Amino acid sequence: MSVEIDGNPSFDDKSAKNKKLKKRKRKDEEKNSESDAATSTIERLKKSASLSQAAQQEIKKKSGNEPETDVEMQDVEQNMPLHDLTPIPQPDIDEHLEEKSFSTPSVVSSLPKWLSQPILVDPTTTIEVASLNIDSKLVEKLNNQNITRGFAVQSSALPLLLNEGRDGPNYTYGGDLCVSAATGSGKTLAYVLPIVQCLSRRIVPRVRCVVIVPTRELTIQVTRTFETIGSCMGLGVCGWTGQKNLQQEQYQMLGGLDGSGSTVDILVTTPGRLVDHIQNDNTFTLQHLRYLVIDEADRLLDQSFQSWADVVMTEIDHPKCLQMMDNETSSQKQNVAPYFLSSLPTALPHHLDSPLQKLVFSATMTRDPSKVATLRLRDPRLLLVQSEGVDIDDGEEIEGDAIIFSVPPTLKEYRVSVSAEKPILLHQLIHSNNLNNVLCFVKSNEGAARLHRLLEIINGIEGKNYPCGLVSGNLSRDERKKMLNGFASGELKLLVCSDLMARGIDVANIEHVINYDPPSSLRRYVHRIGRTARAGRNGYAWTLVQDHEGHHFSKLVKHLGRTLPLQRLSLHLKDLPEENVELYDNALNTLRTEVYESRKSSK
Numbered sequence: 001m002s003v004e005i006d007g008n009p010s011f012d013d014k015s016a017k018n019k020k021l022k023k024r025k026r027k028d029e030e031k032n033s034e035s036d037a038a039t040s041t042i043e044r045l046k047k048s049a050s051l052s053q054a055a056q057q058e059i060k061k062k063s064g065n066e067p068e069t070d071v072e073m074q075d076v077e078q079n080m081p082l083h084d085l086t087p088i089p090q091p092d093i094d095e096h097l098e099e100k101s102f103s104t105p106s107v108v109s110s111l112p113k114w115l116s117q118p119i120l121v122d123p124t125t126t127i128e129v130a131s132l133n134i135d136s137k138l139v140e141k142l143n144n145q146n147i148t149r150g151f152a153v154q155s156s157a158l159p160l161l162l163n164e165g166r167d168g169p170n171y172t173y174g175g176d177l178c179v180s181a182a183t184g185s186g187k188t189l190a191y192v193l194p195i196v197q198c199l200s201r202r203i204v205p206r207v208r209c210v211v212i213v214p215t216r217e218l219t220i221q222v223t224r225t226f227e228t229i230g231s232c233m234g235l236g237v238c239g240w241t242g243q244k245n246l247q248q249e250q251y252q253m254l255g256g257l258d259g260s261g262s263t264v265d266i267l268v269t270t271p272g273r274l275v276d277h278i279q280n281d282n283t284f285t286l287q288h289l290r291y292l293v294i295d296e297a298d299r300l301l302d303q304s305f306q307s308w309a310d311v312v313m314t315e316i317d318h319p320k321c322l323q324m325m326d327n328e329t330s331s332q333k334q335n336v337a338p339y340f341l342s343s344l345p346t347a348l349p350h351h352l353d354s355p356l357q358k359l360v361f362s363a364t365m366t367r368d369p370s371k372v373a374t375l376r377l378r379d380p381r382l383l384l385v386q387s388e389g390v391d392i393d394d395g396e397e398i399e400g401d402a403i404i405f406s407v408p409p410t411l412k413e414y415r416v417s418v419s420a421e422k423p424i425l426l427h428q429l430i431h432s433n434n435l436n437n438v439l440c441f442v443k444s445n446e447g448a449a450r451l452h453r454l455l456e457i458i459n460g461i462e463g464k465n466y467p468c469g470l471v472s473g474n475l476s477r478d479e480r481k482k483m484l485n486g487f488a489s490g491e492l493k494l495l496v497c498s499d500l501m502a503r504g505i506d507v508a509n510i511e512h513v514i515n516y517d518p519p520s521s522l523r524r525y526v527h528r529i530g531r532t533a534r535a536g537r538n539g540y541a542w543t544l545v546q547d548h549e550g551h552h553f554s555k556l557v558k559h560l561g562r563t564l565p566l567q568r569l570s571l572h573l574k575d576l577p578e579e580n581v582e583l584y585d586n587a588l589n590t591l592r593t594e595v596y597e598s599r600k601s602s603k
């Protein structure tokens with residue numbers, strides 16, 4: 001099967017059909033001799049593909065260091081029961097990711113007004129960066145990054161956050177802001193720019209901005225964005241990835257061992273790490289907080305992230321250090337810095353000194369009032385970057401508490417109907433279309449390790465130079481970082497990954513996303529395919545769907561707001577040249593031998 005990938009891929013049905021007819025005719029002519037062989041090969045395939053459960057445990061061990069799953073993402077990597085390489089059954093819908101089926105429109109009408117009547121922003125809106133109300137040094141910094149026009153989410157959020165709101169009825173200033181915009185649409189800069197602009201006026205460094213993200217990889221990525229953009233404004237940025245212990249992170253915040261006071265203005269962290277410091281670090285305070293950003297909010301508000309929100313919001317509302325002050329006896333108070341010190345101008349210049357603003361971002365924003373309530377928002381508004389006419393009050397069944405999600409306008413989606421032998425069909429799809437810079441999602445760590453090893457063996461037998469990498473929760477942080485760097489540099493052509501990579505990761509040159517396993521939820525689908533077609537670039541998403549996965553997938557993606565239609569293709573073992581079928585058989589045997597060998601040696 002080959003799809004013309006020429007920037008405007010169009011699947012040439014006619015030529016494929018002709019090819020198939022010729023192939024079938026040739027096959028009939030050679031019917032006697034080969035059909036037995038083909039049948040026996042396919043039988044052999046089915047037999048050999050069923051590696052024993054124990055054997056696959058070995059693969060897991062072989063695939064890398066002791067599993068060190070990302071604490072924050074532990075729930076994502078379902079320790080699914082090991083499956084044979086033969087069709088992996090329909091992915092279990094993760095109960096905590098299972099979106100409640102959205103019921104009748106009456107639910108919409110019961111939503112608070114700000115949620116049911118968002119500020120709609122046309123996704124094609126752009127604005128000259130030079131016309132944004134930001135410092136000329138920031139404009140220069142953006143231009144140096146080839147960013148000359150602000151995307152829709154930036155052109156609508158900045159005026160609200162920089163108190164330069166238009167006088168129109170839709171804009172109010174000062175309240176908290178929730179923003180829902182497609183993947184790759186520039187949400188990070190939509191909060192980085194106003195925060196850096198506002199805090200650049202501060203006099204004394206204090207932790208005035210905390211950004212909460214769901215994974216360590218995103219902590220590193222957002223910290224880097226703040227450092228890149230904020231470096232010209234002299235702001236201190238710190239990211240807690242859990243690589244240092246609590247005390248080291250504490251010293252880092254306090255400007256080293258002499259505790260000379262905070263050197264950090266902006267802190268980026270996972271929720272677990274933030275709660276650790278709130279509960280166990282008496283020097284850490286949120287009393288100066290001006291911005292609290294919750295990025296990938298729907299993920300962070302999922303039950304699996306425990307109750308970080310209550311701990312954080314309580315600390316914000318009642319900072320423990322002030323509670324301590326209240327509780328101390330008057331004699332103890334005299335040991336505290338004399339009162340006049342607290343009146344030193346550590347606050348922001350008056351016209352920018354406003355109460356705490358909470359900024360909530362997601363490409364798949366939740367509208368579940370019970371989840372949103374945990375953020376204790378004040379006078380909130382919802383900015384929805386959505387093409388007009390998509391009725392967000394659509395009473396039809398859409399996933400859970402979701403708003404209509406939109407796919408980037410430059411993303412082309414393919415649904416590929418496949419037979420059971422997915423690994424060799426994946427190989428065929430990649431090489432018959434010469435796909436490079438491919439992110440391939442598998443639904444579990446073990447599945448990712450198995451597929452990665454099998455692809456390496458197939459490429460080895462064929463002598464193809466097509467380096468593949470692996471990123472999953474079973475790899476150490478350093479291994480994941482090395483793989484990501486190799487992929488970003490183009491050294492690795494394909495990255496097999498678990499859903500750890502699905503959220504927010506921004507690697508510029510991803511051209512193709514392949515869902516080897518169909519995703520278990522619409523949110524997961526949107527975030528996976530959103531790794532490509534970012535910042536207006538072209539991108540392609542391919543989902544391999546077996547017969548028994550078809551209904552679930554069709555239902556899942558039915559309500560997606562998309563510019564380009566979802567195209568259907570098919571690829572079956574019988575479509576492959578005979579030599580490929582043999583190749584796959586040999587690869588499976590090699591893998592099985594490898595596994596049994598490693599099992600024997602580990603006894």
Ligand SMILES: Nc1ncnc2c1ncn2[C@@H]1O[C@H](COP(=O)(O)OP(=O)(O)OP(=O)(O)O)[C@@H](O)[C@H]1O
Pocket residue numbers: 146147148149150151154181182183184185186187188189362363503504505506508530531534535
């Ligand atoms: N105005 C702009 N012009 C050009 N590129 C931009 C602009 N704004 C952001 N980008 C780039 O677009 C890419 C995606 O941005 P970002 O990661 O913020 O997207 P996102 O909306 O947060 O996506 P996701 O929902 O997947 O997290 C980044 O590489 C960023 O540098």
